[in-house]
Amino acid sequence: MKTFEYTITDPVGIHARPAGLLVKAVKACDSAVTITTKDGKSADAKKLLALMGLGIKQGDTITVSVDGGSEDASAAAIEKFLKENL
């Protein structure tokens, strides 16, 4: 399993549009991707409503765990997505 941290810069946080795009990006990977907040809540990043239910805001640091499949490539793809969209 690979993990990395990312701090959200989008002023609205993980809102509807990037959340939808993130779900699509994760579905395109062959790894399981879990997002965990600082207070320990986590969600499967393939699940749009659960992901939005985390209520992640600007300035929040999230931990992204990538498990199974081509982990390096998946982690790189997700990190790139986050930097470009969130």
Add this chain to the structure above:
Amino acid sequence: MQVGTGVSIVNRIAIGKIRIYKTPEYKINEETVPDPIPELKRYEDARKKVQDQQQVLYERAVASAGEDSAAIFQFHADMLDDDDLNDAVKTIIVEQHRSAEYAARQGFNNVAQMFKEMDDPYFQARSADVIDVGNSVVECLLGLDTSSLQGTEPAILVAEDLAPSETVKLDKSLLLGMVTVEGSSNSHTAILARSMNLPALIQCKQVSDDWDGHMAILDGYNSCIYVDPTQDLIDSLTKKHEQELAKDALLQELKGKTNTTIDGKTIKVYANIGGPQDVGNVQANDAEGVGLFRSEFVYLNSKSDPSEEEQFQAYKRVLETLAPKLVVIRTCDIGADKTVDYMNLDKEANPALGYRAIRICLTRKDFFKRQLRALLRASVYGNLGIMFPMIISRREVREAKEILAECRRELANEGTPVADNIQIGIMVETPAAALCADDLAEEVDFFSLGTNDLTQYTCAIDRQNAKLEPFSDTHHPAVLKEIQMTIDAGHRHNCWVGICGELGADLTLTETFLRMGVDELSVNPKSVLPLRKRIRSIDLTKPVGQANVGDAE
């Protein structure tokens, strides 16, 4: 006459009959069903059908209100793909032996409740989206048709609240305005009203079903609706409404046309903006670019010194949305009348002649570099011009450019891309700059004349002091002379020269500026089209003062 008050979303007027828009009440069968298996298929079919509908609504909203407003329907379609939600609905069907509509109602309500209980207003507002999609699924399962609710005549629509999908389904040609009892300025009703430029009033608590069919005037300027208005009100507001319509016609007629005089001289007309929120106005008024983006908002709206990242996001948003149009961003111009606590600026006897703008930036280099790095990073997302304010000497321009080059080197070392076609310019707003324009022109790509300060400094008239009004002359010959000198000096050195002060929008001077050879005028977005109309009515081959052959005045 009855008066309803609320929060106005779009400052316009609508006059017409009221139509009460009410979703029909329907009953969902709460009984258990003997065989749940067909219900699973019914849910699945309805889910797919609604998902297709959302795709159609998305495309329709892109066409009528733009990508940003339409994005919500993409979210609606994505929501219907959510495994947790679909599994929850199916579990209710199978384990509780319920109908598809009962299970859908329960499942969507549970998710809506989750959003409602979140802290953040943005996420709270999403509960309305979930309810909206849930209603669409239930209506689809029950075979309800909501298309007749709007009626067949043009009307001001009055509703408890309008869900985004309802707003988009409405026949716009029959829609004069909207009034809702609920809603917030972030709700989709408000967003769509704004992008369709329709008068809308939200949080109007006086709404009554008895209003249906009554004559009314929705007055967005005064945030109210008059039901059965008096004749006086009808007369005065009809007149105002007609002026609006005339303006709309002008807009339609002039959109997409060039700013060309009768004899064929074309100049650029750009818009002045104060932040990312003004970008919509730039587009709506068909400005060719932004001639002055006052970056102060990032400083004035912040409690502490804004970070590079914060600034980068704001600049990126504007550049990206308007690309490939040129966006000239003026670097920090605080000081004088614009102060912020975290800068710890001293009180001065003569603030207008004091420590401000580039003078602060060149002495607080780290502060300046944060903005320049943010600008350079944003440059790859569009067509950027950087403009330095309050310049009086070539030395200052060189120093500012050196700091900019330093930031460029740092970013290159960090591997961050920066555009290589960034234009560099200065504000010409001091007599010193106008008098030394030949020297300064050698250093930059463009000049922008800030006529407000230029007039204040040239005439020694404090622009904040109302007592000086009798002495002030906005068309003072000294200022006009400086403008001519600046244009000529710029052209001698291949610099384009624009005007971004209030004089730029003064239609009585447009002919004068054209004769002086100005390349660009940057004005308030609302003045773009009236200015275009003025330019198109001028014939410079006619004698001075007789060039106006149109009906602009």
